[in-house]
Each structure stands twice: as C-alpha cells, then as structure tokens.
Amino acid sequence: MIGRMAALDFSQVITTSDENDMIDAIALGLNMLGEELNSNVVERSKLDTVNRKLEKFAYTTAHDLKSPLNAISGLINLIEFSNESGQAEEVKEYIGLLKATTEKMKGLVHGILEYSKTDADHIEKNELDLNIVLKEVIEVDQLTSVADIKIVGALPTVVFNRSALEQVIRNLLNNAVKHATEEICQIVIRSRDKGDCYQLSVTDNGPGIAPQYHEKIFELFHTGEHDAIADSHGIGLATVKNILESFGERVWVESTIGKGATFYFTLRKRS
Amino acid sequence: MEDYRENKKIKFRFGNDHILYTDCFPNTIMTLEDGKESTRVSAEMVSNIPRPLFCDLTNVVKMTQDCRRHFAGPEHARTFSKCALIITSPISKIIGNFFLGLNKPLKPTRLFTDKEEALTWLKEDSADQDVAKSIMMAV
Numbered sequence: 001m002i003g004r005m006a007a008l009d010f011s012q013v014i015t016t017s018d019e020n021d022m023i024d025a026i027a028l029g030l031n032m033l034g035e036e037l038n039s040n041v042v043e044r045s046k047l048d049t050v051n052r053k054l055e056k057f058a059y060t061t062a063h064d065l066k067s068p069l070n071a072i073s074g075l076i077n078l079i080e081f082s083n084e085s086g087q088a089e090e091v092k093e094y095i096g097l098l099k100a101t102t103e104k105m106k107g108l109v110h111g112i113l114e115y116s117k118t119d120a121d122h123i124e125k126n127e128l129d130l131n132i133v134l135k136e137v138i139e140v141d142q143l144t145s146v147a148d149i150k151i152v153g154a155l156p157t158v159v160f161n162r163s164a165l166e167q168v169i170r171n172l173l174n175n176a177v178k179h180a181t182e183e184i185c186q187i188v189i190r191s192r193d194k195g196d197c198y199q200l201s202v203t204d205n206g207p208g209i210a211p212q213y214h215e216k217i218f219e220l221f222h223t224g225e226h227d228a229i230a231d232s233h234g235i236g237l238a239t240v241k242n243i244l245e246s247f248g249e250r251v252w253v254e255s256t257i258g259k260g261a262t263f264y265f266t267l268r269k270r271s
Numbered sequence: 272m273e274d275y276r277e278n279k280k281i282k283f284r285f286g287n288d289h290i291l292y293t294d295c296f297p298n299t300i301m302t303l304e305d306g307k308e309s310t311r312v313s314a315e316m317v318s319n320i321p322r323p324l325f326c327d328l329t330n331v332v333k334m335t336q337d338c339r340r341h342f343a344g345p346e347h348a349r350t351f352s353k354c355a356l357i358i359t360s361p362i363s364k365i366i367g368n369f370f371l372g373l374n375k376p377l378k379p380t381r382l383f384t385d386k387e388e389a390l391t392w393l394k395e396d397s398a399d400q401d402v403a404k405s406i407m408m409a410v
Contacts, residue, residue: 018298020332025361028333032369035336 010038111235130155147185158267171236176204203262209255295330303337313350323393324351328363343374353379355389
C-alpha cells in the first residue's frame, strides 16, 4: 500500500478486524490518509484544468482586444492629422469609423463577460416551458423582423437555468441570422424525446459549415471566413457550449457546405 | 429536566448541567447520513442554542470522510459551543486526531482520554455564561 501511495495510487484499502487494537488503528489511519491524499490529488487535477483554461482565455482575450485597440489608435492619429490639415470631411469619416470600432469592442467585452458568467457554481435550476422561453427570446430580440422562424411540434418542459437557457437559444438563433446568405433567413426548431433527455435542433438555410470546422466553431474566438462577413467575434457558440457542458449537456453541429447547418443540443427532462 | 433519545447508532442525553452527551453503540460506523441525523437530533435537544458537547468516540470503529467534514462544518457547529471528544480506544484516537488535525472544526474542540477532565473543561466557560445570562435576566 505504501508503495502504491508513493505512485499517487490511493485506491488500496487495508482490511481491519473487529479487535479495535493498535494494528486496526494503524490500518484505519493509513486508509484515512489515503482518502485525504486522493481528495487532494483530485482537487489539484481540477485546479490544473481550470488554470489551463484561464491561461488560454487570458491570452486569446488580450490577443483579440489588441486588434480593435490598434484600429482605434490608428484612427485617432488620422483624425489628428486631418484636423491639423483642415480636412473636416475626412475627420467626420474617421470619427464614424472610430464609433463603429468602439461598438465592436463593447460587443466583444460583453460577449467575454457572458462567457465568463457561465462558469459560476451556484446556478439555480427550474422547470421551464421551452415554448415560452423561445417566444420571449424571439420577441425581445425582434427576430421575426430578420428571420422566418418555424417551430415543428410542441416543445417540452425542461430543467435548466432560465438566463442560461435564454442565452443558449439567443446565441444559436443570432448565429443563424448573422450567417444567413439567402434573402430570407429560415430557421426551424424541433425537439425529439430521447428517453433520458430531449434533443433540440436549430436548423438554418445558411451557407453550411465544412466538416473540419464542426468542432472548431465552438472554440472561443474562433472565426472563419463567414464570421468576418457576419461581424462575429467567435464567442457566441463558445458560450453556448460552455453553458450546456457546465450543466452536463451536449451540443454539436451537422452540416455540409451549401446545405445549411443543424445545431443539436440536449436538455434534461424534468424529474 | 434531562432529555434522552437514541437511534440505531447513537445515544443522546441532554443533562441538567446543560451539556449534551453523545455516545455510540459498540462497533459503530458513522456515515454522512448518521452525521446529519446526529446534527438534527442535537439541534432539537438543545433547542437550537449551542451547548457544550461531550462526545464519546470510544465505540466508533470508522467515520467516513464526508461525515468528518460534516461534523467540522457550519451546520453542526450551530449545535455546540465547545466539544470534548473522548478517545479511549486506539481507533477512536486515530479518528479524533484526524478530525482535529485535518478537518479543523469551527468551534473549540479538544481530545480527552479522561472523562472528568473533559467535563471540567466543558464546564469552564459555561459557568461564566450562565452567570452572565442570570444577570441579564435579572436586569
């Protein structure tokens, strides 16, 4: 047992007798020590994972904020120069660009904040009627003015956190709208009963996603060719994945180029 | 007036000296469930007023990690003001030392092999507290 402990294997337990003598006491002590050490190893491993995620998050955040900041700095220099040389029209143009860039940055920071919130441990869960939650998101975001959204069949009641679920639905619908290439963006929402959970799907008529990007699109700050056109920061789908996985759910995409995309995710049934 | 209760594993007695006494039946294995039940009964017997706790671990042959963490935690701490753990068997000595050293209970806790010494320590501050209470009530 000591040998195994040295190799950080704390699984072995020494059998004790009913004598309650010194040998039993030592055996119990070793078993308890093994348990405590194992807990520490598990905690340490979780901490290492969190630290690695944090490091990556900090790097990509700083990296992606650098770009709009450089643009702002450049525009200010141009404004200064144009102002000195009396070129009022150009100053106006640069101010317009400056405004747009700062709005972009605000959007990026907001997205980062939303993403960060999803790691909170103390998230309350309630029974939620998906039909109601979906309707509210569509109304608040005025999505019917930019997309034709169809719901096939009645959606179920699930157990989830309301704001988190709104965020998931909002991000998936907005993702479809942002990447729409057809004149009318069409979105179809379905639900399937899979026994222990429901499988929801959000299908769009967008440009589709090549197979090599099916995993990457859920990475933080991942932006593809269409994202630049769609003015996307690459946070929305990462947030969806982060939220769902923190609740023990799954999300994935099925798509081929030119044939739209279907985003699937699971939601636990009410108990 | 004294109050006595027991379940399958633990005996509880709230004495006229306002000390809560707990003792286990022979060869008791304490789990988290037992710990929570102990807290519940203790809280009822002391009417949710933290009292000195005399806890005899002699008959305990095993206490799970979760149970120790529970006894060291805030929920159980609400039921006692200070705790004397009686450890007269080899195994209870190990459990007591692990509890004190690793789990670090929130309220003053000491290990004793002598019951009289334990009672003397438990009665130390409580005597002062009872005097203070009487003065407050008289005013």
